[in-house]
Amino acid sequence: MKPPLRPRLAPARYVTGPGAAAEPERPRAAWSAREKRALLAALRAQAALGLPDLQPRPLRERLPRRSEAEILSFLCRLRGRAAREAVRTQYRHCLEQQRQRRAQVPAPIEVWLELAETLAEGLEEATAAAFSQVLTVAATEPLSLLHSVPPHPAGTTAAPDQGGSAPGDPAAPPAPQPHAPGAFTVDFQRVYEYLARLCRGGKGPVLPPGESAVVLALLGSLPQELGVLDRAALHSHLRGAYGALTAPRHPQTDSPAPGMAPGVPPAPGTPATGWRGVGLCPLNLFLVPLRLLARAEPSG
Structure with a gap:
């Protein structure tokens, strides 16, 4: 059997006129060390001038074999590589800090x-x-x-119709003392x-x-x-x-620790966590008695 008939089209290189395909872009040549040094010198010269934006035309003058598009594309690749290296370095630094914190007591x-x-x-x-x-x-x-x-x-004196205290009465609130300026x-x-x-x-x-x-x-x-x-x-x-x-606790069976108030009983099958499980008050998590916060009596 003969194969089915297929339309034959002319190769794109033979097509001419308005519909002709664009010429494929030639592969870019690698940047030589001399071109990189020239680009670096041009960038430093622009930085010394304090220009707000990058000027591709002066760079093109230093690199006659490169177009402005090639120069900008190369600089964009360099910026991306520098950003990736900075992120990688910062990430390694954070990991090292975490290891040091875990290792320290x-x-x-x-x-x-x-x-x-x-x-x-x-x-x-x-x-x-x-x-x-x-x-x-x-x-x-x-x-x-x-x-x-x-x-x-500390308070206000009684109303006149109810009888106020005498100025010398010890029960009367002390009057504010005169205060010298400064x-x-x-x-x-x-x-x-x-x-x-x-x-x-x-x-x-x-x-x-x-x-x-x-x-x-x-x-x-x-x-x-x-x-x-x-x-x-x-x-x-x-x-x-x-x-x-x-200490490991089982809220359904364990009793509160000695000296601790009983907490809210958890629902069946629901583990109690945090201060609700051990019966603590957030204002005094470690239940320190007030007597331990007073000054110790002098010995002897």
């Missing part, structure tokens, strides 16, 4: 911070809001106002409001010199205050809390 404070984040289950915002509310209430406490310099009155002043209400805003994650207002000195004194006294605690009892409690919180 974490500091105790890092261990406790990681444990607190695990137990809080993303309740950092609620905890910060609670501390902010506590500090906001402390800003209006009469004792804080009385310790200010000069002290603020003297040292401390308003503890501003200090508590400043700390409350910081707990919220915002930026606190600019404090005057007196209140700034109080905040710096509080920060500087932390190491000294930690040194006067009952460290033996606090150390024993924290070791017990860490062992109880990191």
Whole structure:
């Protein structure tokens, strides 16, 4: 049998006229070392002039055998290669940092911070809001106002028709003392409001010199205050809390750890995780008794 008839078309190289195919692009010759040095010198010359954009025409003058399209295409390839190398180098640097962090023994404070984040289950915002509310209430406490310099009155006097207290009566609120201009002043209400805003994650207002000195004194006294605690009892409690919180638990059968309040019972078949599973409060994740945060009595 004869094969089916197929139309015969003339090769594209023989086609002439408007429909003729474009001449295939010749393969680009490799860049020689001499051309690369000439291109580098031209780029440095343009950089010295401080031109905002790349000018291909001066580059073309240094490279007569190359067209502007070839020069721009070669520069585009170089930029892509440099970007890939930079990303690869940064990635290797990040991996090396991660290996170093895994190899290093974490500091105790890092261990406790990681444990607190695990137990809080993303309740950092609620905890910060609670501390902010506590500090906001402390800003209006009469004792804080009385310790200010000069002290603020702790209340208002009774109405005239109900009979007020005499100026010398000890039950009457102290009147604000006269204050000389330029003297040292401390308003503890501003200090508590400043700390409350910081707990919220915002930026606190600019404090005057007196209140700034109080905040710096509080920060500087932390190491000294930690040194006067009952460290033996606090150390024993924290070791017990860490062992109880990191031990394997089965929420359906295990009972709460000693000294810990019972948590919300989980639903059948649902494992309890975080602070709900062990019955902790986000405001005091490690259930440190307040007596352990008081100064230890002097021995002898």
